[in-house]
Amino acid sequence: MSDDEEELPEPHRVIRMMRLDDPVAVIADSEAWRARDTYPDILPRGPMFAVTEQEADGRWRVLTADESGPQGSRDELGRTCRMRARAAADAGRGAVERAWMAAARRMDREKLDELHVADCRFRIARGDMFLRLGPEGPEPPRPSDPDPMPAGRGRQARSRTAGFLIDPTAATGMSEGLLKLDLLKYVYASAVIPVDVRADSVLALHTHPGGVLLPPVFSVFVRGTGAGWIARATGADTPQEARDGLARRFETLLPASLRRTRSGPPGLPEMPQQLKNVMAGQLGLLDPGVERLTDEQLAECARAATRLSGERLDRIVVLGRHFRITRLERLVRLGPDGPEPPRPSDWDPELPVEANAPPEGADDAARADEG
Template sequence: MDAHGDDVPAYQSIRVTTPESPVAALADIEAWKARKTYPSMLFAGGPVFGIACELESGGWELHPYFSGLAPQDARDSLGSHFRRLAHAADEAGDPEARAELLAAGERMDWEALDEVTVRGSRYRVVRAERFIRMGPDGPEPPRDTDPDPSGPGESGGFDPAAGLVIDPVNATGMSEGILKVELLAALRKSGTVPADVRDDSRHAADTHPGGVLLPATFMTAERDGGSWRPDSSGTATTPQAARDGLAMQLRVMLPWQKDLSPEQREIYSRAADHLDEHRCDELDVAGRHFRVIRVERLIRIGPDGPEGPRPSDPDPTPPVMVQDQQLREQGLLTDEDEEPDPEPDEHTRKFMRLFEEERLRRDNLKNKPHP
């Protein structure tokens, strides 16, 4: 069935169908149960940004790691993509393609472009809004059907959204379809954000009234009295990636920031070991309570495809070569030989030691034979 009827544009329709596989059916059931257990939907901080490429067959295909916290993060990723394609063209003996792709990569170094066409393919910086489900006991943790294939310390290479095609004609399950309708209706309220953010939110509802849900991402949050405080950017692609981030906090960042004694460090290290061993989503350590939580993502769609950055979206960093030029104009960067960097202070050396210990620990785990 069509949630809006048959007389609306495809980008504004929501096609609902019966799940085609047992896993999809179970995921739809879990999503329905979550509506009762965690009935409130809240904005989860700011948006995230990634890259999509328009397909000749229709729709837009997402590039991996849709996780930029500002539009420029995605533009930098696109410049790197062009350079990888240039390298492949060089190996394939195609100098014309190599030159064109290198020129596209260099252009991204200088210009804050949110859309560009290179060798017949149209690329766009795409924006996704983030939401968290909340219930009486706090934010929603990961679901059993959320993909989580990697072990501790091995979660960096998996992204369930990579290659996803943003196409409104794709059907969805009943629960996901209802969620999509709810999130499309969620607008920033007066007094909760600056006026320009609120106005852009309302404008986007008119220009991009359709939407596509991406696979969830994850973050950790800490309970602080009766409220919850997010503890990371919320861009971990799997629950295990969020656990790995929390383990790094426990083994490296917190001991460094709080200048913990060896005895105090041991408490946090044992908690991180417990997290690795049991792959749990709730953790108590030193009187603190952490939870891995689930973050929904919605990309709005209009007549010309997915929504790009909004004027009010924070974008503080210019392209890399513009930064270079600005620093030179300010006399903060020159081509002259510079003196060697000064020796790091003890506080910095402590961080470097803790980080190196954690790197070696993870490398040793990877090298151990699995039973």
């Protein structure tokens, strides 16, 4: 091996920046560079989790992403196994079908973050989400962010995350490369974070020193009577999906007399009043000590739902609360063996769907003992 080959970094540590020639990529890189000045503060939003599968060349590909917790992604992996079992059954491959169904049943009962089925290898991957913040609040969507669908049809846009290839050697623009450098150095602040959470974030700098940026997602943040911005929704693939989600949430608060009769999300059920009160509180629309919205406040929520259904709004004020569609960056850390799995300190209270069910065959054994 030559001296030059010995000095090459491991693939997962590579950050490859180059001059971009594609006009769209040049514009996106320029917008990212301006965001460093306009929204200079980078704050953690929390972890996200994804189902990944290893390719034949050793790289990993994202199948689905779920920011809510590791168990949501484990459940999705079980669903993937069932879909592949069905495909094998349709192809008349009985042994392969049985292998996939056995894997699905394991996912139903065990908290597995790594799974091998025949030649396929899966991993529940962990990532971190980050928020850019400036003097005027969190960063909204950028003009270059893909947003192809009209109001009411945001969910129909093709996901840029599903099928994303985790390739640290892929070339990026200067701005994305610098952002990756910044995020790879990040550890949770000790003053506000539990000791075990911070310790795991420090350890990750050594066990998974590389990383890849996933396509951004978009959430709804709200600033109410206090000074801070609070997330009020999970991540969406496009800005329009986030806008549609906010419109639906306003719509669910409304009585039938205020619901839209024209375009908009169809089939929303009439919620019990108690549930509407809970949802209004989750949106931050209730003042301290107030249990429900007044008729006048509901009318303002109805106007907001109507506006969101017809306009591409990234900012809207409702009942004195400032709602903003917000852009979130996502980083998946990489080590020599691939993406970082869930950490011991990650919040993971949910159990697999059949974790408390008796083992397979237990009922038959009990009947045999009784006999």
